[in-house]
Amino acid sequence: MGRSGELPRAGxxxxxxxxxxxxxxxxxxxxxxxxxxxxxxxxxxxxPVIVGGIGNRGVVCSANYxxxxxxxxxxxxxSRARRLCPQADVLPADMSTYAEVSRGVMEIFRSVTPxxxxxxxxxxxxxxxGAVRLFGRPARIGALIRERVAAEHGITCSVGVAPTKFLAKxxxxxxxxxxxxxxxxxxxxxxxxxxxxxxxxxVGERTAEQLRRLGLRTVGEVAEMPRATLQHALGQxxxxxxxxxxxxxxxxxxxxxxxxxxxxxxxxxxxxxSDPGVLHRELLRLSEKVAARLRFGGLLGRTVSxxxxxxxxxxxxxxxxxxxxxxxxxxxxxxxxxxxxALGAEGALIRLIGVRVEGLLGADAATLQPQLGDREHGxxxxxxxxxxAVLRFGTGAVRPATLVRSxxxxxxxxxxxxxLLRPPPPT
Numbered sequence: 049m050g051r052s053g054e055l056p057r058a059g060x061x062x063x064x065x066x067x068x069x070x071x072x073x074x075x076x077x078x079x080x081x082x083x084x085x086x087x088x089x090x091x092x093x094x095x096p097v098i099v100g101g102i103g104n105r106g107v108v109c110s111a112n113y114x115x116x117x118x119x120x121x122x123x124x125x126x127s128r129a130r131r132l133c134p135q136a137d138v139l140p141a142d143m144s145t146y147a148e149v150s151r152g153v154m155e156i157f158r159s160v161t162p163x164x165x166x167x168x169x170x171x172x173x174x175x176x177x178g179a180v181r182l183f184g185r186p187a188r189i190g191a192l193i194r195e196r197v198a199a200e201h202g203i204t205c206s207v208g209v210a211p212t213k214f215l216a217k218x219x220x221x222x223x224x225x226x227x228x229x230x231x232x233x234x235x236x237x238x239x240x241x242x243x244x245x246x247x248x249x250x251v252g253e254r255t256a257e258q259l260r261r262l263g264l265r266t267v268g269e270v271a272e273m274p275r276a277t278l279q280h281a282l283g284q285x286x287x288x289x290x291x292x293x294x295x296x297x298x299x300x301x302x303x304x305x306x307x308x309x310x311x312x313x314x315x316x317x318x319x320x321x322s323d324p325g326v327l328h329r330e331l332l333r334l335s336e337k338v339a340a341r342l343r344f345g346g347l348l349g350r351t352v353s354x355x356x357x358x359x360x361x362x363x364x365x366x367x368x369x370x371x372x373x374x375x376x377x378x379x380x381x382x383x384x385x386x387x388x389x390a391l392g393a394e395g396a397l398i399r400l401i402g403v404r405v406e407g408l409l410g411a412d413a414a415t416l417q418p419q420l421g422d423r424e425h426g427x428x429x430x431x432x433x434x435x436x437a438v439l440r441f442g443t444g445a446v447r448p449a450t451l452v453r454s455x456x457x458x459x460x461x462x463x464x465x466x467x468l469l470r471p472p473p474p475t
Contacts, residue, residue, distance in 0.1 A: 067187040067209055069233030071177040072302060074208040074216035075157065075193060078225035080170035081110035083203040084149055085139050087361050096136040100126055109141045113225055146170075148363060149201055155312065156196050160189060165302045171220075173213050175302035190228050200316040200400060202361055211236065212298040214249055236296040241268030248293050250286065258282060270294040311349065313337045314402025320359045322397050328385060334403040335381035339374075342405060348373035349405030352383040356391060357400035366390065373409060380405065 077083065081099040086092055096115035100108040106126035118133035126138070150169040157164045160183060163175035176189050183189050190207040197205045204226040208219030211233045219239070223229035231239045245251055245259050247267060258281055264270050270278070271294035279287030292298070313334045321327060331354070342349055353367035366387040374380065384403050 065187045065209075065230040066232045066235075067185055067230050069211045070186045070209045070230060071175060071180075072210055072213055072216045073174040073176055073186065073190055073193070074210075074213065074220040075172055075174065075190075075197075076206050076208075076217075076220045076224070077153065077170035077197075078204045078206055079110055079112045079116075080150075080203070081141060081146055082112040082115075084146055085142075086112065087202040089137075089139070092137050096120070096133050098126070098129055098133070098136045098138045099141050100129075100138070102126065102138055102140055111136075148365075149203070152201055152314070153197055153205075155314065156193060156200065160193065163302045163304050165304060173216065173302045187228070187230050190230075194226075194228060212296070213300045213302065214293060214298040215240070215296060218243070218247055237268075237271075240294070240296050241266065241271060243267045245270060248290055250289060250293075255282065255286065255290075267294050309408065310404050310406040311338055311341050311347070311408065312353075312402055312404030313341075314355060314400055314404075316357075316400040317398070320397040320399050322395055324394065327388070327398060327401060330401055331384045331388060331403060332377075332381045334401070335384055336377035338403050338405055339377035339380050342375040342408075346410060347408045348375050348410070350407030350409070351405065352380055352387070353404045353406065354384050354387045355400070355402035355404065356388070356393065356398060358393075359397035359399055361399070363400075364391065367406075369407070373407070 082097050085099055086097060089097075094114075096118065097112045098108055098115050098120060099110040100106050103126075108120060108122055108124045108126055108129050110122060111120040111129070115129075115133050115136050118136075120129045120133050120136070130136070130138070146169055153170075154164065154166060154172065157172055157174055161174055161176050161179045163178070165173040167173065176183075176186050179189060180186065183192070186209050190209050194205055194207055197203065206220045206224040206226060207228040208216040208221070208223070208231070209228065210216040210219050210231040215231050215236060219229040219231045240247075244266060245256055245264055248270065251259070259270065262273065262277070262281060264273060270290060273291075275288060275291045277287075278291050281287065282290065315330060315334065321330075350373045351367055351369045353365055355363065355365045357363045368383055368387060370379070370383065380403060388401075
């Protein structure tokens with residue numbers, strides 16, 4: 049498929065757009081590496097920024113949209129990029145930071161649907177057919193994902209909403225940066241046929257030249273060309289593939305990545321928080337949430353980690369491996385609170401806090417080693433009783449007293465931003 053920069057930008061769609069038949073989303077971060085760098089270098093806002101190797105043989109990894117206006121593109125030699133845009137600020141790539149931000153973004157996607165197919169650090173396909181009843185129509189889900197990515201990670205993304213993966217990726221490319229475009233099922237050909245042939249998956253420079261020799265310039269012209277003619281010119285497989293795509297037919301499914309190797313939960317506050325009481329209660333709530341997910345998945349975890357993002361977007365993580373695996377909320381909370389205390393972050397303004405468990409294994413009897421001095425009935429029995437209550441009466445039926453919020457205005461706390469993506473109230 050041609051680069052997104054080769055496609056004309058289309059009008060953007062709102063959350064009320066006609067998304068009939070659209071269950072596939074393609075979410076693509078906007079100039080991902082450059083956006084992350086601008087987040088931690090706000091003094092560079094409004095200036096062209098290039099990320100990549102800074103030596104003589106370096107290449108461009110990413111460029112913000114101001115730099116792209118000068119012709120700078122990914123994979124371009126840095127020497128050429130500097131000639132095209134000599135006033136740009138050039139920053140070295142920090143892959144560990146980009147990977148950390150990517151994990152947080154993918155966690156947002158998986159909070160909507162388990163059917164997430166990452167394509168790289170900065171893009172993924174989502175199948176939201178099973179999420180509609182909880183979160184609303186696909187266009188609303190796309191809008192809420194964009195809100196959460198911006199609120200929790202300080203970067204923007206573009207979202208394509210369409211009936212197929214191919215169309216969803218095309219539509220996200222046409223609404224960049226920071227947009228959403230919906231392609232309804234009955235508008236596929238109107239959207240697709242005016243596009244240049246480079247928009248088709250599998251059309252590189254060589255194939256494009258072969259199509260141009262046939263007199264074809266647009267996707268619509270490829271669609272009108274007899275399949276047999278395309279197959280004679282390009283081969284059976286390629287010709288047949290392009291003919292199907294030109295008519296908007298793509299049977300590729302969203303294939304989720306391998307099973308999670310960890311389970312976690314995190315929250316971003318509407319207002320940065322420094323109150324230890326609020327932070328401790330949030331650690332408890334997250335620990336209980338993660339523990340419940342472990343138990344309902346039939347899993348135990350051995351390593352507990354916390355993530356803390358400060359007001360300036362600096363992010364730190366700390367982890368500790370337990371003597372034996374667990375699925376109890378209180379044990380996760382006790383460890384998470386100890387890790388948080390060891391940070392020495394008292395009084396610091398905190399934007400996000402998270403709890404995660406790694407080293408997962410099946411919760412069979414052999415993995416639960418009783419400890420000397422343990423009570424016959426303890427926290428695990430209490431948690432299992434809570435699970436039974438939840439199954440019967442619903443989430444929130446039983447919770448630690450500390451987490452029962454007062455309705456008194458003086459005691460209200462900052463609301464986590466992930467409430468944006470909770471199911472809408474019944475109408």
